Amino acid sequence: MNERALFLDRDGTIMADVGYPSDPRQVHLLPNAAEGLKVLQERNYALVVVSNQSGIARGRLTLEDAQRVNAELERQLRQRADVRIDAFYLCPHLDRDGCDCRKPKPGLIERAIAEHHYDRTGSVAVGDRPRDIAAGRAAELRTVRIVGGPHADERGVAADYDAEDLLDAARWIIAGEGNGAQQGDARAAS
Template identity: 35%
Template sequence: MNKAVFLDRDGVINEVKTKRVKFVNHPDQFHFLEKVPEALKLLDQSGFKLFVVTNQGGVGLGYLSKQELGKIHDYMMNEIQRLTGVEIEEVACCIHKPHEGCTCRKPEPGMINDLAKKYAIDIAKSYMIGDRVMDIEAGKKAGCQTVLISNRPRVDFEVDFIYPSLYEAATFITKSGK
């Protein structure tokens, strides 16, 4: 069985709600957060399969089309490959409207569970990394170790680890030997 890191997209991999970017609705609005390519390379070199699991309710709400979302993800994956040689195995998206009641939208673990089954992932040796409680809840429900990307040292929900950046989280994960 394989080990994996499941990554939320907005706020973990790329900027969102910053001075430069409000939402990512076009590839030209996609900007990596600091040292994200290096973090992905560390994880890949440590034998983790990498997946992106992202809620993209903007599609269901009509802010962008499935095709536009696909172009954003193609751009992201191509840039990661170009910068690092790392391949993201798959990007899983929930494009339903918020509160639609689907089983794929985080905090439900549907996307993680589906990927784990498809790629023979050992969930107990895997991590979910996100920047919001819904990411952490999805990881917990799936049975992953969870990492919150936050500058706050404590939060009022259960999370296994907190780091201020994906790079710092990747450094910890790769040194933990899991």
């Protein structure tokens, strides 16, 4: 059976959204972020970060800066709760570039699924902005929005669940597993 995945927005979902972070010193984990990811990792969800990084196209940071920020995020997650990110996918483009990867388009998620063959049915997209939720829906995933951050007032596509933080998200995701597992067993038996 293919591995299920959590497709995670980065800024505003795992770490504080400071706007075009280019320096590892700007990485600050959000409350309960590492703890929630730990719970899901222990239930064998792959943790995949899918992030719009238009600051690269804007000249605010380089791809190498973005990778250093990602490395620091990984270091803090590991140190805090022994959490390991399985893959990072980022879109360096602007809206006007017309790429297929900038959220709300599902291109980053679709690329990850194509490369890692994740189980779409059991997977979930998590983000703090409507475009994260729209990307998840376009990829036919369940969706969770992290509320309470600076983008909480943005209107758009509603998520299946609004969570206080990633630990709250993890509880909702796990609570919904029962039905999916039974359906999976029924399919396997027939």
